Amino acid sequence: MRCAVFASGGGSNFQVLAEQLEQSPAEIVLLISNNSTSGAMQRAQKLGIPAVHISGRTHPDSREYTAALTALMKEYNVDTILLAGYMKRLPADLIAACPERILNIHPALLPAFGGRGMYGIHIHRAVIDAGVKKTGVTVHFVNEEYDRGRIITQVPVPVYTDDTPEKLAQRVLAVEHDTYWRVVDRLARGHSLHD
Ligand code: GRF
Numbered sequence: 001m002r003c004a005v006f007a008s009g010g011g012s013n014f015q016v017l018a019e020q021l022e023q024s025p026a027e028i029v030l031l032i033s034n035n036s037t038s039g040a041m042q043r044a045q046k047l048g049i050p051a052v053h054i055s056g057r058t059h060p061d062s063r064e065y066t067a068a069l070t071a072l073m074k075e076y077n078v079d080t081i082l083l084a085g086y087m088k089r090l091p092a093d094l095i096a097a098c099p100e101r102i103l104n105i106h107p108a109l110l111p112a113f114g115g116r117g118m119y120g121i122h123i124h125r126a127v128i129d130a131g132v133k134k135t136g137v138t139v140h141f142v143n144e145e146y147d148r149g150r151i152i153t154q155v156p157v158p159v160y161t162d163d164t165p166e167k168l169a170q171r172v173l174a175v176e177h178d179t180y181w182r183v184v185d186r187l188a189r190g191h192s193l194h195d
Contacts (some may be wrong), residue, residue, distance in 0.1 A: 011040025013084035020181035026188035114147035
């Protein structure tokens, strides 16, 4: 399985995917980032993984943007897209062309704490404000409805009374790191994706 990771930020999930999947039939062959100075881009350089910056700035015309992304997927023979902290919406045409071949990881138990405005620290703040005792990690397929694609796996994470959004974010991120590559590895080995 030839995977492209799409990441906008720090890229810790990207790095774990690249490292943990080294012995897997799933291979990370490309990083796409919409942020040329992202940690993810820097990590790709260190890992020796080809990285391409492509965004609304490099491609202001949305059709050209979609065409450029599609051409990159072809060039690198990508059959699976892994979103890992990717803050830009994927073009609808690309999503339609890859049914159940685009995955995302979300740092909460979807459908709770998903959708508009639910990204980064906002999610963990909302979880604490809601007073829930449990949050977690969701890996799901991406469809045209934001954060609404079929759920592949969910891993719960406890919320403690003295949690701050930052502390909770760290605990959830550690679980993300332990979860995403295992799902991708199972997918590549043709194992059942459900627990
Ligand atoms: C992760 O929490 C991921 O679930 C979310 O954005 C964060 C990205 O972190 N969508 P990193 O860039 O992988 O360090």
